[in-house]
Amino acid sequence: MxxxxxxxxxxxxxxxxxxxxxxxLDRAVNKFLGEERDKQVELIAKGARALHELRxxxxxxxxxxxTYSEKGDVLFSGYTKNNLETRNRKLQGIEKIERCLESxxxxxxxxxxxxxxxxxxxxxxxxxxxxxxxK
Numbered sequence: 001m002x003x004x005x006x007x008x009x010x011x012x013x014x015x016x017x018x019x020x021x022x023x024x025l026d027r028a029v030n031k032f033l034g035e036e037r038d039k040q041v042e043l044i045a046k047g048a049r050a051l052h053e054l055r056x057x058x059x060x061x062x063x064x065x066x067t068y069s070e071k072g073d074v075l076f077s078g079y080t081k082n083n084l085e086t087r088n089r090k091l092q093g094i095e096k097i098e099r100c101l102e103s104x105x106x107x108x109x110x111x112x113x114x115x116x117x118x119x120x121x122x123x124x125x126x127x128x129x130x131x132x133x134x135k
Contacts, residue, residue: 043110044101046117051097058090 014020063077079087100113 040104040110043113043117044104046120047097047101047104047113050117050120051094051101054090054093054097058087058094061087061090 061079061083064080064083066077067075069075097116100116103109104113
């Protein structure tokens with residue numbers, strides 16, 4: 001097969017053809033979609049990580065005192081006021097993150113999740129850290 005020396009001419013013809021505009025537009029749209037989806041994936045990952053960490057913190061809060069039956073079964077367990085408030089704050093945080101994630105995934109509304117991630121990063125920049133920026 002002989003090499004076609006008119007490669008540049010043929011490429012120029014295709015670039016100047018009416019179909020080229022639509023092809024370029026389609027590729028630009030796909031590039032933009034990819035970038036936006038990458039941002040959404042990053043938000044979901046950060047939200048999931050924050051949810052996991054908060055659940056772990058919640059589970060570490062153990063009752064301050066317990067009463068037992070003669071058989072050794074726990075009859076009652078309780079928390080000090082401070083630990084109960086901390087536990088309730090963690091639970092409220094878990095519920096908030098879950099609502100934000102549900103809003104993003106079910107309703108395609110990423111604004112609450114974006115705001116929550118930004119607030120969390122301001123409070124604890126070392127807690128939620130991944131590559132890339134969320135704008």
